[in-house]
Amino acid sequence: MKAAVVVYPGANCDRDLACALRAAGARVSMVWHKDTALPDGLDLVALPGGFSFGDYLRCGAIAARAPVMRAVADFAARGGHVLGICNGFQVLAETGLLPGALMRNAGLKFVCRTVTLEVGGESAFTRSYAPGARIRLPVAHHDGCYIAPPETLAALRDADRVAFRYAQGDNPNGSMDAIAGVLSANRRVLGMMPHPERAADPALGNTDGAALFSGPAGLALSAPC
């Protein structure tokens, strides 16, 4: 698998993400936010967590308008796989590649702990998990409350596009429908607030996130975009 990790000023999970992707067998290149093109033959573009552009205006708002995002949107439109984690999810929501928005946590506090998630939503990212698996991943965010209009929530439910849900009683931010991660309509764009890259190495004490990277890596990604 050939992957690119986009780097913005204020990104702070970009190298962790690259490590997790490499551990899953990917060849990874780092792409600067001012670049206007992505490397050729990519299978996956990954947007890291952090505080891009200082979270100014709205989380992810300025990164979503960075020059490289036009190339990322084109890549997604061609059917490429895109993964956004934490701030990367906020960026994907701001670009409109994923529905809904991420707002200040209902409890107003920055939440940094490990939560239990239920895996759903068939996709390359979730295929290495057993159906209905419950996994534990860390979250670390101030603006992770997922909101969307009722008709969007219904559409996500009906099409099984909720890739991760906080387990009952473990919703750290007040997200509607306990949504922790959503898929695009073509199931190739995933945004999620929890950090699988922080739970993908035995040295970190948790490897529940590793399968998320081996999923896309294990696909015979037949037609790179």
Place this chain on the structure above:
Amino acid sequence: MKARVTVTLRPGVLDPQGAAIAQALRALGFGGVEGARQGKLIEIDLSGDDTEAARAEVGAMCEKLLANTVIETYAIEIV
């Protein structure tokens, strides 16, 4: 010329910061506070003196960047 853009959450969108503000005001004894909503004020300095053109330009700015219309609405004032 200056444009003043007020960005507020759409009605019905949960505003935990506004709720905290209302609660703090009540705790200070302002018993008449029934609720509060928090938004943003953005002032933009603009060249030129065509207010209608400026309003259209700032409207485009709001749609492209200043407001996330999934959750927010905006009002423009040219001053």
